[in-house]
Amino acid sequence: MNDFLPIILSILAALVVVGGLVPVLMKARKAGAKYPGTRDANDPAQSSAAGGGTLVEDRPDAVKAPAPTFDGTVEDTDVPDDAAGLETIAIDTPAPVEGRLTRLRARLIKSNNILGKGLLALLSGDKIDENVWDEVEETLLLADLGTEPTMQLVDALRERVKVLGTRSPEDVKAMLREELIKLVDPGMDRSLNVERKGDRPAVVLVVGVNGVGKTTTVGKLARVLVAEDKDVLLGAADTFRAAAAEQLATWGQRVGVPTVKSDIDGADPASVAYEAVKAGIDQEVDVVMVDTAGRLQNKTGLMDELGKVKRVIEKLAEVDEVLLVLDATTGQNGLNQARVFAEVVNITGIVLTKLDGTAKGGIVVAIQKSLGVPVKLIGLGEGPDDLAPFDAESFVDALLN
Structure with a gap:
């Protein structure tokens, strides 16, 4: 029995080594499978272990084909299972861009905005004193206008009301509109x-x-x-x-x-x-x-x-x-x-x-x-x-x- 002991120990050692290698090899295979094929040599995105991108042609007329070998491009890739049934999805016609804001203004008008309503109520009163101006400041700050823009708007309105001496709702609304538009800044490039x-x-x-x-x-x-x-x-x-x-x-x-x-x-x-x-x-x-x-x-x-x-x-x-x-x-x-x-x-x-x-x-x-x-x-x-x-x-x- 003692003569066979070295042989038995050698076999056990070999099994341990092989058993340790199998998970490593399986892990390596899984890691290698995370990206379909090879990438461009100069590709800066290191994704072989983290996964890359697959083009999903999600148009209703897309034709499914066998997955091709990845050769550094993303053309003619297969539609994955998550696009199954896509043929039944009708393509929408988006609403025209022009006039969208006009159509959506009604929602903004109906929203719970305190900025316009609160200011008009305060500034259209019979008497505009320091208490009113304090309330105007508070209203603007509550509307998240910010401290600097708030002071800028209040100072401009105070000066205009003082110079014009007007209290009519129409005049107050016109002044408020002009000053708010200045703050929102129509001159910024929004394209x-x-x-x-x-x-x-x-x-x-x-x-x-x-x-x-x-x-x-x-x-x-x-x-x-x-x-x-x-x-x-x-x-x-x-x-x-x-x-x-x-x-x-x-x-x-x-x-x-x-x-x-x-x-x-x-x-x-x-x-x-x-x-x-x-x-x-x-x-x-x-x-x-x-x-x-x-x-x-x-x-x-x-x-x-x-x-x-x-x-x-x-x-x-x-x-x-x-x-x-x-x-x-x-x-x-x-x-x-x-x-x-x-x-x-x-x-x-x-x-x-x-x-x-x-x-x-x-x-x-x-x-x-x-x-x-x-x-x-x-x-x-x-x-x-x-x-x-x-x-x-x-x-x-x-x-x-």
Whole structure:
């Protein structure tokens, strides 16, 4: 028996080694399977272990085909299972962009805004003394106008009332309208940079914290662009929120817009963004819009990752527009969010959602004054076409109606 002992021990040792290698090899195979094939040698997005992007042709007439071998491009990719039944989805015709704000003004007029109603009530009284001016200041601050804009507006109104000596509601309303329009600043450039630049598409990056309606805003903005006859492609770089990519793809399906997304939970967002822009260049689309994961502005690592997404995109194309989505109901907290995001990426415009559900319309002024960045789009409801280009005069008129 002792003669066989060394042999038995040798066999046991060999089994231990093999048993340890099997899980390692299986783990390596799984890691290698996270991205379909090889990537370009110069690809800056390291996604072999984190997953990349797959082009989802979510048009109703898309034809399913066997999955091809990935050769560095994203053309002719298979429609994944989450697009099954797509043939039954009818493509919507988005509402025309022109006149959207006019149609949505009724909602803003009916909203619980204290800015216009409160000021008109105070300034139309028989007597305007110091107590009234104190109440005007308080009303403006409660409406999240901000301290500096509030003092600017009160000083201007006091001077005009003193000089004109008028108390009629019509005159007061006219003065208030003029001064509010000055504060909202109609001279700011609110146009969206969504025109093709030579041989590449315009690239729009959409950022913001969790819960502000970022993915929904991307979908609604896609409808706006389709209504303007733009050829659009979406990038689902929110790889952390469950079903975010599917939600975005569904928005795209409704208007015949394809989506680039990863089939792997927790994939590298920068890789997906890179693939989306690459697909947009290859397919010669007009606009690529990239949805990003909701980030808490006090989480340094996540904010750094957002900066990485932008840098990786810029390996292929310039980012033409960085839209920060803010919830109007958050008031001054939205202003704090805006400041932090502006430190990480160069914010070019604000999308203000849920404006019909707040009494704090003054946040429009506060954000613009603080950042020097215009509000370019506003959301006034939950409908698919309840997103409109922002117009200073129409906004003020709705507040004072």
